[in-house]
Amino acid sequence: MSAHSAHAEAHGHAPGAPVLVTHHHVSTVAILTKVFLTLVILTIITVGVSQVDFGSANMVIAMLVAAVKAALVMTFFMHLRYDTAINNIFILSSFAFLALLFVFTLTDFSTRKAVNPIHAKRAPIAEPDTHYLWKTPRTKEHKHE
């Protein structure tokens, strides 16, 4: 009984008692340290993998390792694991919307070959005349418009 009331007081449940320890989740030093060391190891893996040529798989591996690191930061350093459902929904939905942007931006590269074999080779890209674009003042044609 007394143990219970001491617990309640420590967690600020007793009205009027000073709140020394939050009633929210407190991470242990051990878990924070483990997460940090894991992040360091994953950074070493990122650098190591980049020194080996896996072709187009290099990008996939680099982004997968980065995603694991980001998930660790969000789950433990940012406390998402112990946060409310609505806060999780808010931030995770931003990544879902980002996925939409990525998918439709990059669909061209991934499907051009499949959709139109004639244009399987990359379409020629016009060489921009950088001098014209950046250094020439606006021409008369623009003023007439």
Added chain:
Amino acid sequence: MHTPQEAGGHGAGHDAHHHGVVVPAPPGFVPHVVAHHFDTAEAEFSADKLAMWLFLATEVLLFGGLFAAYFYYHGVYPETFKVGGHQLNWRLGALNTLILLFSSYTMAMGVRAAQLSQKALMQKMLGITVLCGLGFLVVKYFEYAAKVSHGLVPARWFSDHDHVMAGVENGHLFFNFYWTMTAIHGLHVLIGMLLILWVMKGGAKGRFYGGYYLPVDLVGLYWHLVDLIWIFLFPLLYLVP
């Protein structure tokens, strides 16, 4: 419609809450007064934290647009990006990655100390975090200076004195991304440092303890997001796959 009588009646009815609920503090701390429009400290905490996550969602979309553009141009000019990435010093990039990861760790430890009313430890952890941010910017300064001296700057100012990008198409494109992404990120580091210093100012006065550590928590979330963005920037810019 609000008549003067109604408005007066409303105020009188909530007189007890007019100055806000007080969260009792341990000795040596300043008790937090909950904003008057919240009934409880918990309501204030969850509302402010939700707002912070919403703001962080907009930050994800801000950098997300840049990342999408990066991937698109990387797809069009893979060689340009590869050669461009080789111009950066990946050792300095890796050093900055470790600095930021460590600063995220000390930030998390600082929030933990605040949750346990350990004022001195919190101030120490936040101080280390700011110093890490400063170290990151110093490394960045030397990197920027080296790039400027080689004319590897964005857009129309791109001059590439040493012709390191001469063998590839549109060499300036990589540096447009390098400068834009790292500058916006660096600005976030700077703002994060100022926010942490602001929190430390309140911390020195004993404003943060187990019952009220919201500003420490929210600034911590901001700092972790800055770390999170760099986790993606490092491989994409310094180790261009």
